[in-house]
Structures are given as C-alpha cells and as structure tokens.
Amino acid sequence: MNLWQRYQARVQRCCCRRAAQADQDVMFWRDRLFADMMVYLLPLSLLALVPGVWYSLKTGLLEIVLVDMLMVLALLWVALVPGISIASRKTIILSLSYCLTFVLLFFAGLPGPGLTFLFAVSVIGLLILDRPGPLFLAIINTGFCVLFGLAIHFGWIRGRAGHPYSLVEWTVISSNVLFLSYLVSALLPRLFNGLQQNMELQYQLRTQLQSRQSELAAAVIELEKKNAELEQFAYVASHDLKEPLRMVNSFMTLLQKNYSQQLDDVANTYVKFAANGAHRMHTLIDDLLAYSRTSKEDLASEDIDPAEIVQELSSSVFRDQLIETGGRIDCELLPVINGHYTSIRQLFQNLIGNAITYRKSGQPPLINVSGGETSQYWHLSVADNGIGISAEYHRKIFKIFQRLHSKAEFEGSGIGLALCQKIVEEHQGRIWVESIPGEGSTFHFTIRKPGHKKSFRK
Ligand code: ADP
Numbered sequence: 001m002n003l004w005q006r007y008q009a010r011v012q013r014c015c016c017r018r019a020a021q022a023d024q025d026v027m028f029w030r031d032r033l034f035a036d037m038m039v040y041l042l043p044l045s046l047l048a049l050v051p052g053v054w055y056s057l058k059t060g061l062l063e064i065v066l067v068d069m070l071m072v073l074a075l076l077w078v079a080l081v082p083g084i085s086i087a088s089r090k091t092i093i094l095s096l097s098y099c100l101t102f103v104l105l106f107f108a109g110l111p112g113p114g115l116t117f118l119f120a121v122s123v124i125g126l127l128i129l130d131r132p133g134p135l136f137l138a139i140i141n142t143g144f145c146v147l148f149g150l151a152i153h154f155g156w157i158r159g160r161a162g163h164p165y166s167l168v169e170w171t172v173i174s175s176n177v178l179f180l181s182y183l184v185s186a187l188l189p190r191l192f193n194g195l196q197q198n199m200e201l202q203y204q205l206r207t208q209l210q211s212r213q214s215e216l217a218a219a220v221i222e223l224e225k226k227n228a229e230l231e232q233f234a235y236v237a238s239h240d241l242k243e244p245l246r247m248v249n250s251f252m253t254l255l256q257k258n259y260s261q262q263l264d265d266v267a268n269t270y271v272k273f274a275a276n277g278a279h280r281m282h283t284l285i286d287d288l289l290a291y292s293r294t295s296k297e298d299l300a301s302e303d304i305d306p307a308e309i310v311q312e313l314s315s316s317v318f319r320d321q322l323i324e325t326g327g328r329i330d331c332e333l334l335p336v337i338n339g340h341y342t343s344i345r346q347l348f349q350n351l352i353g354n355a356i357t358y359r360k361s362g363q364p365p366l367i368n369v370s371g372g373e374t375s376q377y378w379h380l381s382v383a384d385n386g387i388g389i390s391a392e393y394h395r396k397i398f399k400i401f402q403r404l405h406s407k408a409e410f411e412g413s414g415i416g417l418a419l420c421q422k423i424v425e426e427h428q429g430r431i432w433v434e435s436i437p438g439e440g441s442t443f444h445f446t447i448r449k450p451g452h453k454k455s456f457r458k
Contacts (some may be wrong), residue, residue, distance in 0.1 A: 011039045011079050015089060027130055028194040033087055034128040038079040038093075046073050059108075066434035067103045071096055077315050090128055094137070097121045098144070105148060106157055111170065111335035115177045118144060122181040126188045134185040141181050145174040235292040238285045245285065249278045280411075290346065291400070291422065301450070302341055303351035306334045306380060309370050313352060321356050334371040337378045338450050343423040348382070350416040351443050357410055358441075377429060377446040388437035397430065418443070 001009070015035035016028070045068075074096050078089045097117060105114035111328070118141055125137040151157045152165045157432060198357035252275040260268055314322060314329045321327070329352065337344070352367060359365035363385065371380040389404065396402050400418035417431075420443075424431040429446035 007040050011035055011042075014080060014082055014084075015078075026192055026199060029195075030128050030130065030192075030350060034086070034090060037128070038075070038089075042072075042075055042079055045075055045241040051384070055108075061108060063103060063107045067100060071100060077257075094121055094125055094171060097124070097362070098140070101144070106151075109165070110159070111165070111173060111234065115173060118182060119177050126184055131189055135188060138178070138181045138185045142178055145170075145178055149174070178385070193194070214384065231292045234288055238288040238292065241285050242289075245278060245281055249275070249282065252278055257434075280413075284413045284415070287413045287419070291415050291419045300340065301338050303336055303338055304341055304344050305336050306344070306348065306369070306371065307331050309348050310334075313345070313349055317349060318352060318356060322365075325356065325359065327356060327366065328364065329367045332368070334369065335373050335378050336379065337380075337428050337447050339447050340423075343426065344447075347420050347423045347445070350420050351382040354416060354443075355382060355386060355441075357412065358384070358386040360385070360387055360438075360449065373449075375449075377448055379446050381442050381444045383440065383442040385440040388439055388441055389433060389435040390437050391435075392434065394433050 012032075012035045015038050016031040031220045049068050049072060053065050056063075056065040076093065078084070078092050097345075098121060099120070101114050101117040104110045104117060108114075121143060122134070122137050126134040129137070148157070149167060149170055152170055154166045157165060220278075252271060255271055256268075256275065260271075262413075263271065310329060310331045312320065318329070322329070352369075355367045356365045366385045368383045369380070370383070373379060393404055397404065398417045398421045401414040403412060403414040405412070421431050424447070428448035430444040431443065433441055433443050435441035
C-alpha cells in the first residue's frame with residue numbers, strides 16, 4: 001500500500017464503519033460519501049489556503065487566514081483522529097462550513113462566496129445526513145439570512161469598502177439561495193427514499209435467492225445420493241439374479257431336450273412359455289446391467305468415427321436382420337466426435353436396433369444416419385421410415401421401462417432409450433425425437449465438444 005492508499009484507508013476507517021450494511025442501507029452510502037468527501041477535502045483545503053493567505057495579505061484581513069488555518073486543523077482532526085462518532089464528525093464539518101460562511105459574510109463582506117457556501121452546506125447536508133437533517137439545515141439557512149438582513153438593516157455590518165451591503169440586494173440574492181435550499185431539501189430525500197426501498201427489496205430478493213439456492217444444492221446432493229444408491233441396487237440385483245436365472249434356463253433346456261417325448265402337448269407348450277419367459281428375463285437383466293454400468297465405468301474419451309461404428313454394426317450385429325427384412329442403412333458424411341467408444345457404439349446400436357424393430361410391416365426399414373456440428377456440440381441423427389411415435393409419447397419413451405407396445409407386438413425391455421439418454425447425458429448432450437406416426441421417426445442427439453465440457457464423472 002502506498003502513502004495515498006494508506007491515507008485513504010485511514011480516513012475510510014474513521015468516517016465510515018458499516019460495510020456490513022452496504023447492500024441494505026442507504027445510510028452506509030451516505031457515510032461512504034462523507035468519507036470520500038473527507039479524503040479529497042483535506043488536500044483541497046491545503047490548496048485553498050494559498051488564495052486565502054494571498055487575499056488576507058492584500059486586504060489586511062488576517063481573520064480570513066486564521067479561520068482557514070483553523071479549518072484545516074479541524075479537518076485533519078475530523079478525518080484522521082479515531083474515537084469520534086460519525087454523526088459528530090458530520091456535525092463538526094457542517095458547523096465549520098457555517099463558520100466559514102459567517103467569516104466571508106461578516107468580516108470579508110463577500111456575499112457571493114458566502115451565500116455559495118451556505119447553499120453548499122445544504123447540498124452536502126442533504127447527501128450525508130438522514131431525514132430530518134436536510135430540512136433542519138434549510139431552516140438554519142433561513143435564520144442565517146434573516147439575521148444578516150437584520151444586521152444590514154441596523155447597520156451592524158457594512159460590507160467591504162466601496163461595496164456596502166444593500167438590504168434590497170441581500171434580500172433578492174439570499175431569497176434565491178433559500179429557494180434553492182428548500183427545493184433540493186424537498187426533492188433529494190425522495191431520491192434517497194426510492195434508493196433505500198430499492199436496496200431493501202434487492203436485499204430481500206438476494207436473501208431469498210440464496211436460501212433457495214442452498215435448498216436446491218441440498219436437494220441435488222440428496223438426489224445424486226439416491227440415484228447412486230438406486231444404480232447400485234439395480235447393479236447388484238441384476239447381477240445376483242443372473243445366476244439363478246442361468247440355472248432355470250439350463251434346466252428348462254434339459255427338460256425340453258430330455259423329457260419332451262414323455263410330456264403331452266400342453267405340458268410342452270408350458271415349458272416353452274417358461275423357457276421364453278426365462279429368455280426375456282435374461283435380456284432384461286442384461287439391459288439393466290448395461291444401464292446401471294454406464295455411469296460406473298471410467299468414461300475415458302477418444303476420437304470416434306461414427307460412420308465406422310454404423311458400418312461395423314450393419315455388417316455384424318444387424319447383418320442378418322437387414323438381409324431378412326431387405327433393409328438398408330445409409331450413412332451421410334459424419335463428423336469425427338470425441339467420447340467414450342463403447343457407450344457411443346451402444347447408443348447407435350440401440351437407435352438402429354429400434355429403427356429396424358419398429359418398422360412398418362411389409363416394408364423394408366430404410367435408415368439414414370446424418371450429422372453436423374455447432375461450435376459447442378456435435379449433432380447426430382438416426383432417421384427411419386418406421387411406424388412412428390405419437391407426440392404425447394415423445395418424452396415418455398426415454399424413461400426406463402416405458403414401452404408403447406406389448407411383447408406380442410414387439411420384443412423389448414423398455415430400457416434401450418433410457419440407456420441412450422443416460423449415455424448422451426454422460427457426454428453432456430441431450431437426446432430427443434421428432435416423429436410423425438405412420439411416416440417414421442428421427443432420433444437426434446448431441447455430444448458436447450471437449451474444451452466446452454466438464455471432465456467425465458468417474
Ligand atoms: P424397447 O425397444 O426395449 O421397448 P426402448 O427404450 O428402446 O425400449 O423404446 C421405448 C419405446 O419407444 C418402444 O417400446 C417403442 O414403442 C418406442 N420406440 C423406440 N424407438 C422407436 C422407433 N424408431 N420407432 C417407433 N417407436 C420407437
């Protein structure tokens with residue numbers, strides 16, 4: 001801190017000590033203004049000593065230089081000496097200004113500077129005092145002017161040599177100053193009132209906002225905890241269910257293989273249903289495991305060419321289905337993206353798988369994968385010519401276990417799109433669908449580009 005900063009800090013400490021109320025009380029800003037005024041008043045009053053001394057020497061009025069020096073000393077005391085209340089400091093400063101006015105009018109015979117000072121006292125008072133201080137000052141000013149008028153009338157003061165006071169002139173000039181004093185003391189407090197109300201309102205709003213924010217933060221933490229517990233539960237449950245299911249499956253297969261001859265047709269149908277059920281359960285558990293595993297994995301990101309994934313899926317996972325249905329997957333020029341490879345592959349697998357599953361009967365599925373990018377996201381879309389989805393289900397289908405069709409119509413577990421949503425959210429993007437029932441659906445998703453994204457959750 002240099003000398004000027006140390007001086008400023010000292011004056012601020014002496015003249016303004018309520019920083020805690022800065023955001024709710026206009027009085028703090030009045031004190032602050034007073035402190036700032038004191039910071040500049042001291043050096044300026046030192047400068048003002050020069051014309052004061054010069055005037056005194058020229059006119060022989062030594063009272064002026066005496067008063068000026070006393071003023072500077074008083075200012076030093078008010079601005080820098082601790083242990084005086086702020087109200088007392090303000091009162092001293094205003095009283096000193098009145099003294100100076102008195103000297104200018106009475107001893108120096110200078111009505112111009114004297115009345116200017118008088119008006120300045122009103123304005124400064126308005127800025128640094130709370131109600132009813134400013135009105136009180138305007139009344140003091142009135143008393144001052146009337147007293148001087150009487151003094152002129154009775155010849156107690158005469159003005160300077162060659163420039164005697166005239167009662168008429170004094171009345172005209174001082175009444176103007178008084179008029180202005182009353183005007184500002186009526187108007188400025190309104191402004192401060194408005195400011196005070198505004199500050200209180202803002203303070204209330206900010207307090208409310210802060211408490212809502214902390215409530216929200218607590219709710220988010222609670223929600224994250226519950227989510228993690230739920231994921232853990234789904235993971236453990238689906239993992240533990242696999243073993244007994246595998247047993248049911250293998251014994252059903254053995255039953256079908258070794259005892260189908262001994263059982264009648266009805267019994268064989270029941271065994272088939274049970275085996276189908278066990279098979280569906282197996283798929284469900286696998287999907288559930290995949291879903292609960294997504295956020296558990298360490299999502300290391302890498303550059304991925306989505307076109308390669310689509311190509312690979314068409315020639316492996318979906319090869320037979322495409323041949324069987326006469327379907328086709330077209331892939332436009334896609335941007336290379338950055339993400340977790342296995343998750344992105346799973347995402348495309350689910351979307352393309354659905355596009356094939358939910359085709360119109362008797363029509364080969366035509367799937368088109370396209371992509372683009374903005375400054376922050378890659379945007380990819382998988383469009384099909386399938387059965388489409390009514391608008392009221394466009395959000396619902398992304399919830400876990402939400403299906404629009406029975407098992408008899410279409411096989412499925414209701415987890416695929418929930419998993420897609422989870423993967424996309426892990427990549428800080430979003431997923432949505434546009435669809436016209438009977439014409440087809442387009443699933444869009446975005447992936448946030450690195451540099452714009454937070455690091456992956458571990
Ligand atoms: P699943 O396919 O296992 O039922 P999903 O979460 O993948 O579960 O899909 C949820 C529902 O959304 C499906 O039951 C289906 O009704 C609808 N859906 C998903 N993809 C499509 C699509 N491409 N065309 C029409 N409907 C779809």
